[in-house]
Amino acid sequence: MLEWAYPVALIALSLVGLVWWLHRRALQRDSTAVSAAFLWQSTEHNLNATVQHAPSDRIWWLRAALLAFVVLALAKPLWLNHGDAPIDVWSETAPLARVIQIGKLSDDVALTTLAVRRSPIAESRWEGLVTITPNGTKAWRLPLRVGTPELIIADTSIDVPAGAEVVYRFGVPASEIGKTFTAQIDAKDGLAENNQLQLQTNTLTQVAVHLVGACSPYVRAALKSHPGVSISLTEAAATLNLVCGEAAAPLNRPTLTFHRVGSSTVPADPLRWHTANPSLSSLALGSQWLRAVAPQTHADNSVLTSGAATLISTNTTSPRRVDVWFDMQSKPLTLTPQYPLLISGLIELTMERDSLDPIASATHSREEANIQPTPLANPAHESHKPTLRGDDLSHWFIAIALALLFVDLMWTLRRNRQHG
Amino acid sequence: MGERPGIDIGQLAGLERFAQKALRARVQSESSRAAPGRLRRNGMDYAEHRPYGHGDDVRRIDWRTSQRLGQPYVRQFDAEANADWMICLDRSASMSIDESSKWQLAVQVAEAFAYLCLCTGQRFGLRVFSDNVDSACPLGRGHAHYATVANLLMQCSVQNEGGASNIHKCTTGLRHGTALIIISDFLSEAGMTGELDYLTTTGSSAHLVQILSPRETQLPQADVSTVRDIETGLTVNIEPNTAETTAKRTLQRLQQDLADTCTRQGINFTSCRSDEAWRTVVLRHLESVLGEPQLH
Numbered sequence: 001m002l003e004w005a006y007p008v009a010l011i012a013l014s015l016v017g018l019v020w021w022l023h024r025r026a027l028q029r030d031s032t033a034v035s036a037a038f039l040w041q042s043t044e045h046n047l048n049a050t051v052q053h054a055p056s057d058r059i060w061w062l063r064a065a066l067l068a069f070v071v072l073a074l075a076k077p078l079w080l081n082h083g084d085a086p087i088d089v090w091s092e093t094a095p096l097a098r099v100i101q102i103g104k105l106s107d108d109v110a111l112t113t114l115a116v117r118r119s120p121i122a123e124s125r126w127e128g129l130v131t132i133t134p135n136g137t138k139a140w141r142l143p144l145r146v147g148t149p150e151l152i153i154a155d156t157s158i159d160v161p162a163g164a165e166v167v168y169r170f171g172v173p174a175s176e177i178g179k180t181f182t183a184q185i186d187a188k189d190g191l192a193e194n195n196q197l198q199l200q201t202n203t204l205t206q207v208a209v210h211l212v213g214a215c216s217p218y219v220r221a222a223l224k225s226h227p228g229v230s231i232s233l234t235e236a237a238a239t240l241n242l243v244c245g246e247a248a249a250p251l252n253r254p255t256l257t258f259h260r261v262g263s264s265t266v267p268a269d270p271l272r273w274h275t276a277n278p279s280l281s282s283l284a285l286g287s288q289w290l291r292a293v294a295p296q297t298h299a300d301n302s303v304l305t306s307g308a309a310t311l312i313s314t315n316t317t318s319p320r321r322v323d324v325w326f327d328m329q330s331k332p333l334t335l336t337p338q339y340p341l342l343i344s345g346l347i348e349l350t351m352e353r354d355s356l357d358p359i360a361s362a363t364h365s366r367e368e369a370n371i372q373p374t375p376l377a378n379p380a381h382e383s384h385k386p387t388l389r390g391d392d393l394s395h396w397f398i399a400i401a402l403a404l405l406f407v408d409l410m411w412t413l414r415r416n417r418q419h420g
Numbered sequence: 421m422g423e424r425p426g427i428d429i430g431q432l433a434g435l436e437r438f439a440q441k442a443l444r445a446r447v448q449s450e451s452s453r454a455a456p457g458r459l460r461r462n463g464m465d466y467a468e469h470r471p472y473g474h475g476d477d478v479r480r481i482d483w484r485t486s487q488r489l490g491q492p493y494v495r496q497f498d499a500e501a502n503a504d505w506m507i508c509l510d511r512s513a514s515m516s517i518d519e520s521s522k523w524q525l526a527v528q529v530a531e532a533f534a535y536l537c538l539c540t541g542q543r544f545g546l547r548v549f550s551d552n553v554d555s556a557c558p559l560g561r562g563h564a565h566y567a568t569v570a571n572l573l574m575q576c577s578v579q580n581e582g583g584a585s586n587i588h589k590c591t592t593g594l595r596h597g598t599a600l601i602i603i604s605d606f607l608s609e610a611g612m613t614g615e616l617d618y619l620t621t622t623g624s625s626a627h628l629v630q631i632l633s634p635r636e637t638q639l640p641q642a643d644v645s646t647v648r649d650i651e652t653g654l655t656v657n658i659e660p661n662t663a664e665t666t667a668k669r670t671l672q673r674l675q676q677d678l679a680d681t682c683t684r685q686g687i688n689f690t691s692c693r694s695d696e697a698w699r700t701v702v703l704r705h706l707e708s709v710l711g712e713p714q715l716h
């Protein structure tokens with residue numbers, strides 16, 4: 001069926017009457033004006049036969065049709081296929097004023113935090129906590145279960161008042177550290193995905209250091225005094241290589257290397273840390289304690305510099321590698337109180353985790369637990385222009401108009417030739 | 421439209437005395453309609469006697485004449501010189517033919533008559549009309565009033581299309597007895613009979629000055645097959661070979677009918693061509709009023 005993309009343009013069809021009027025005006029100009037037409041009437045002829053309006057020039061039909069086709073082309077006629085347009089047009093042009101929401105808001109309660117850490121009071125004990133966050137106006141009484149695959153650590157009911165966040169603490173056996181903890185609440189709420197949390201605690205275990213090369217007693221003593229570090233007796237059980245000198249170490253784990261230096265010099269420029277690790281960046285290290293800066297032979301990231309010289313560097317690939325380019329096994333550095341803190345910070349830098357007081361935690365975003373519907377935009381304020389799709393016929397109308405124009409030109413030229 | 425030449429007041433000087441006689445209104449005042457004392461105070465001149473008729477005031481009976489003639493006679497009086505003149509100028513589109521030569525002459529004639537009225541102490545006014553009265557200057561006298569009328573004549577213009585010569589509109593609101601000078605081409609298919617009859621019923625004297633163009637019945641080109649009425653827009657298909665002859669014949673008949681009607685109605689009528697001088701036209705009309713040639 002035929003539709004118009006711009007039906008307003010069809011108003012211009014009224015100009016066809018203007019063409020007729022202008023044409024008659026032109027005809028009048030072609031006639032000779034006299035003071036009184038009755039003087040020229042022949043008495044021998046019937047008045048009705050001679051006094052008349054000028055005969056209409058058929059050419060005005062042609063020009064009116066030309067104008068009509070141009071107007072129709074401007075209105076952009078579209079031939080729409082059956083079955084598509086009516087629904088499209090209806091759906092796009094239906095005056096939707098309001099979308100009504102049905103259904104009620106559903107309450108939700110979520111496990112937002114599961115964390116495990118060493119007890120700050122008793123070094124040999126571990127603690128855990130879960131945080132339960134309700135949404136909505138409902139109070140909950142929830143069964144809570146926390147455990148590892150081998151052990152149920154906590155199994156209790158928790159009262160969660162409406163709008164109040166609840167924190168539940170529990171003790172963690174040291175034997176379970178390093179395993180995967182799971183916390184779950186049994187709630188018939190709107191979102192079941194946030195009723196469970198899992199936590200990997202392998203980061204809470206001690207760093208097992210495998211010593212490679214001839215490490216000085218100072219190094220061994222610092223390692224033994226570190227509560228989060230242990231010296232691994234076997235290479236297979238180690239989680240960190242500590243290389244003293246230039247010996248080769250297995251590359252399948254993080255490696256901390258104390259390079260042997262060739263000469264004995266003191267860094268001339270002040271030391272500067274280039275790391276976000278708080279154990280290192282806040283460590284006040286004096287350049288006068290350092291000896292023998294080795295030349296750099298690689299382009300890794302600098303952690304500690306003295307002017308242009310890199311004193312500690314790391315790599316950017318995995319496993320992590322940290323290289324120390326000054327003497328870590330000689331005085332006076334080994335006698336400073338900063339020495340064990342330096343080793344602890346270097347271990348944390350290499351392992352990329354806290355070694356003294358690690359905390360393992362898993363969370364669910366509080367915003368993700370919010371299932372309140374977002375306000376909808378008022379459809380009445382949105383202007384939507386319907387778009388019609390169909391076969392554009394305007395080029396046919398333009399072609400017809402051009403043909404009529406050609407005929408008009410030919411007719412006018414012929415008439416002018418006849419009249420000389 | 422070319423520059424409209426004004427009238428030469430000097431040329432009018434010679435006509436002034438002549439106009440005194442010609443333009444004096446001769447309103448027949450029936451003695452039965454007014455008391456003799458009032459008539460005297462108004463300066464009414466004795467004109468003639470006539471036999472006593474039914475309804476006449478018996479105080480108007482001239483007993484001496486009645487005794488002499490053996491039957492009752494009453495006196496009739498003429499009004500003095502002061503009369504009102506309304507100059508009516510036709511500005512319909514037919515007056516614009518032939519490069520508005522008809523209109524130019526009509527304006528000059530109107531201005532000349534206005535000046536003559538001024539010189540003779542008459543009250544005069546101007547109405548420029550077509551379908552309606554398009555411009556008007558009320559009755560007045562004096563040089564200032566003449567200047568007003570002359571300015572109005574200078575400002576008004578002829579219509580290029582349309583309009584019709586509606587003479588009835590010229591008499592609307594005029595006092596009984598106001599004389600009319602109508603300047604037009606009087607081209608009406610009906611011959612103006614009805615309009616002229618209407619004029620006579622108003623009790624006024626009327627003067628008609630018809631202005632026609634020598635090209636009124638000439639075609640600009642030989643191959644013209646359609647003519648269009650400049651006022652009504654009606655078109656007529658014509659036979660080029662015989663059209664001019666037909667038009668001339670019709671115009672002559674029209675002129676003759678108009679002259680006959682005016683004669684019958686006692687209306688002073690003058691016909692002229694647009695290529696004549698205004699003085700010639702005015703003089704011819706005054707001569708026709710007085711019935712004899714006075715000046716050349």
